[in-house]
Amino acid sequence: MKKRKFEEWCVKVFMVLATIIVTGSFFLIVGTVFYKGFHYMNWDMITKTPSGGFYIGKAGGILNAIIGSLYVAGGATILGLVISIPVALYINLYLKSKLIYANTLRLVFDVLFGIPSIVYGAFGFLIMVYFGIRASLLGGIIAVTLLVIPILVRTLDEVIRTVPNELRDATLSLGATRWEVAKVILRQVRPGIFTAILLSFGRAIGDVASVLFTAGFSDNVPTSLHEPAATLPLAIFFQLGSSVEEVQGRGYASALILTIIVLIITVLSEILIKRFSKHKIQ
Amino acid sequence: MQIRIIKDKIISKLMLVFTLASVSVLLVIGIGLFYRSLPLLQKISFYHLISSSIWKPLKGLFGFFPFIMGTLWVTGIAIIIALPLSLLTAIYIVEYAPAKVRKVLSPFVNLLSGIPPVIFGVWGVLFIIPLIQDHIAPHFVEFSTGYSVLAGGVVLAVMIFPLIVSIISEVLRTIPKELKDASLSLGATQWETIKKVILRKAIPGIIAAVVLAISRAFGETIAVLMVCGNNAVVPHSVFEPGYPLPALIANNYGEMLSIPMYDSALMFAALLLFIIIxxxxxxxxxxxxxxxRKLSA
Structure with a gap:
């Protein structure tokens, strides 16, 4: 009898320890990045582009990478939405009676979601070679769009599935076409669409492997789609490899900026998901 | 009246096109990568490619064995570290933690999953590498720079924590409460119930979580690249550097169009990753x- 209680106690201790390690690793990572990056943070960092050559130049900031990242992540999310909303609607409205097709499509998007970004990057590179596009903002946006489509489709799909069937049936019974039903549903799930946008943007802004081949790198803020664009994750990666201390420091500051952006996005989407599920009709 | 119906028809066809196009990406990626790795496959047999250890692109020798082993080492280490910790965490969150604690804990798991790979890499370089170099490796080997498959494995383990925890918690929540109540009412302790009833029911879900985590770890590029040392030899201990497949692709894209067959070899590496994942x-x-399906029925 004692032994059983003792085992229960032991396991509980282990569980608490494991939980502390798992959640603690979050604080450890963010703490490390803050500790290292805070020292190098200054106003120039987010308002100036690097000067005097990227690997050796000691002055300036990383405005080029911040703007480049916003362009790539923003462009990919918008393009991804244009493609994903019709797909999610199609799966839920038009294929509703053919559950096998709908579930097969969901499976395919789940699998696409699992494909690593380096494969999307390599494939994006193949597309660019095929069409003769050079490493540019456009190339980066194409590759990252491929990466975020599965995220957008699956999130939107989950959200649309929470809309009660009665709403659809009532709208249809009033003589509305399926497209008109779709418009009603879209209005209903608006907070869910914001969540999907945030998730997709967060993934897009943090990903390296997909932009490595496709977006190139530049010290300037891109002014057209055909110019190479710097991105934050790549800026971190390249600058850490530099032997100049100031440039490395800029890398740590970039890491801090990226972490802050992503944390804000994640927290916002958490809040939105909470709010959204509060209004859900059971 | 007619126009509305025509509009509906056109839009439905348009949606179908979008759907088919985005689904076919899966097929197109496979075909594209295969087509580009064909020149290499025609010259060197598949078996030879994955079993040879000699990597000398300039001489046209492409042996992927060191990279495959590098990938297996870091993935193996990551799963060995992450599975027990994540399983215990998931059980704690679902079965033990009071509602208040649970509400605090779950967001942190999500926050961890939102951190970009490159930040994990930075953390690995700043925290894990010195830790291994100064405090862990000296107890076992004479010298290690810290850049090793162990560092890659630890960083990957932390990256896959949220994935495993969230899937296993999801699975644990779907197990019917009646099963648990029946076991508890027979006098079993909570842990005995978990061990003998709940985990037994959840095993397929745990396997699925592990398989998914493995495929995630296989494809992770930048974080691993930053801490693994990237040396194209087969690692023989956890303190030796390794060179996983994704790191190979990411590190060499710059030269790939200037050396013959090199691009084909890198696309073959991407194809291998793609198929396995x-x-x-x-x-x-x-x-x-x-x-x-089984649980909802």
């Missing part, structure tokens, strides 16, 4: 879908 993903998703 595709299969692993399919397996785990089918297990999960099956589980969901």
């Amino acid at each position: 595709l299969l692993f993903n399919l397996i785990s998703r089918l297990i999960l879908a099956n589980l969901e």
Whole structure:
């Protein structure tokens, strides 16, 4: 009898320890990045582009990478939405009676979601070679769009599935076409669409492997789609490899900026998901 | 009246096109990568490619064995570290933690999953590498720079924590409460109930989570690249550097068009990753879908 209680106690201790390690690793990572990056943070960092050559130049900031990242992540999310909303609607409205097709499509998007970004990057590179596009903002946006489509489709799909069937049936019974039903549903799930946008943007802004081949790198803020664009994750990666201390420091500051952006996005989407599920009709 | 119906028809066809186009990406990626790695496959047999250890692109020698072993080492280490910790965490969150604690804990798991890979890499360089170099490796080997498959494995383990925790918690929550109550009412302790009833029911889900985590770890590029040392030899201990497949692709894209067959070799590496990850993903998703159907029926 004692032994059983003792085992229960032991396991509980282990569980608490494991939980502390798992959640603690979050604080450890963010703490490390803050500790290292805070020292190098200054106003120039987010308002100036690097000067005097990227690997050796000691002055300036990383405005080029911040703007480049916003362009790539923003462009990919918008393009991804244009493609994903019709797909999610199609799966839920038009294929509703053919559950096998709908579930097969969901499976395919789940699998696409699992494909690593380096494969999307390599494939994006193949597309660019095929069409003769050079490493540019456009190339980066194409590759990252491929990466975020599965995220957008699956999130939107989950959200649309929470809309009660009665709403659809009532709208249809009033003589509305399926497209008109779709418009009603879209209005209903608006907070869910914001969540999907945030998730997709967060993934897009943090990903390296997909932009490595496709977006190139530049010290300037891109002014057209055909110019190479710097991105934050790549800026971190390249600058850490530099032997100049100031440039490395800029890398740590970039890491801090990226972490802050992503944390804000994640927290916002958490809040939105909470709010959204509060209004859900059971 | 007619116009509305025509509009509906046109839009539905348009949606179908979008759907088919985005789904076919899966097929097009496979075909594209295969087509580009064909020149290499025609010259060197598949078996030779994956079993040879000699990597000398300038001489036209492409042996992927060191990279495959590098990938297996870091993935193996990551799973060995992450599975027990994540399983215990998931059980704690679902079965033990008071509602208040649970509400605090779950967001942190999500926050961890939102951190970009490159930040994990930075953390690895700043924290894990010195830790291994100064405090862990000296107890076992004479010298290690810290850049090793162990560092890659630890960083990957932290990256896959949220994935495993969230899938296993999801699976644990679907197990019927009646089973638990029956076991508890027979006098079993909570841990005995978990061990003998709940985990037994959850095993397919746990396997699916692990398979999914493995495929995630296989494809992780930048974080691993930053801490693994990237040396194209087969590692023989956890303190030796390794060179996983994704790191190979990411590190050499710059030269790939200037050396003959090099681009084909890198696309072959991407194809290998793609096929393995595709299969692993399919397996785990089918297990999960099956589980969901069984439990909802």
